[in-house]
Amino acid sequence: MSRVVLFSGGLDSAVLLELSRRATDGRTLALTFDYGQPHRIEVKYAKMFCARRGIEHWTMNLDVPASGLLTKEESPVVLGRNMIMLSAAASLAMVRGDDEIWFGATGEDDELFPDCRPLFVHKMNGVMEAIGGPRISAPLMGCLKGDIFDMARDMEIDVNDTWSCYFPEDKKPCGACLACKVRKRGEAALA
Numbered sequence: 001m002s003r004v005v006l007f008s009g010g011l012d013s014a015v016l017l018e019l020s021r022r023a024t025d026g027r028t029l030a031l032t033f034d035y036g037q038p039h040r041i042e043v044k045y046a047k048m049f050c051a052r053r054g055i056e057h058w059t060m061n062l063d064v065p066a067s068g069l070l071t072k073e074e075s076p077v078v079l080g081r082n083m084i085m086l087s088a089a090a091s092l093a094m095v096r097g098d099d100e101i102w103f104g105a106t107g108e109d110d111e112l113f114p115d116c117r118p119l120f121v122h123k124m125n126g127v128m129e130a131i132g133g134p135r136i137s138a139p140l141m142g143c144l145k146g147d148i149f150d151m152a153r154d155m156e157i158d159v160n161d162t163w164s165c166y167f168p169e170d171k172k173p174c175g176a177c178l179a180c181k182v183r184k185r186g187e188a189a190l191a
């Protein structure tokens with residue numbers, strides 16, 4: 001069993017990545033996308049996280065329409081982002097002969113993001129079957145932020161080694177965006 005894990009550099013996908021690393025005896029590739037995101041600092045965090053844990057890491061550049069990117073004025077939905085990323089990951093996984101792709105959708109995401117819902121995963125797997133691609137799975141889909149923090153603690157993942165904020169200010173989290181709010185809620189649940 002070998003696997004590609006979409007890794008944004010954030011806590012959710014860090015937990016997922018570590019779960020996969022352990023389950024595949026190290027045969028896990030972390031895949032991070034550089035798509036011109038305002039929070040591009042997460043790419044650096046992703047690289048550092050993988051280097052620390054000896055996980056193979058790949059950064060893929062995507063040239064996506066700027067209108068789809070996060071701005072403070074728009075709702076934080078990048079249209080079709082997971083579809084694009086999973087498709088690119090599938091191509092890579094097929095070249096490498098990997099069996100699965102994991103991505104880090106959680107129970108906190110599905111209300112806002114259609115491509116974090118079970119129906120999306122189901123339909124993507126239909127496409128994968130049609131092209132002989134890897135199986136796609138989002139094992140954290142039933143988890144809330146508190147659960148993620150618990151798992152991170154159990155796996156000795158330092159939250160500060162991950163990056164979540166959409167709108168960093170002077171290389172520090174803004175404390176106000178959706179990702180910052182969700183992270184605070186998780187920290188509170190843990191305390």
Ligand SMILES: [Zn+2]
Nearest residue numbers: 165174177180
């Ligand atoms: Zn923020």
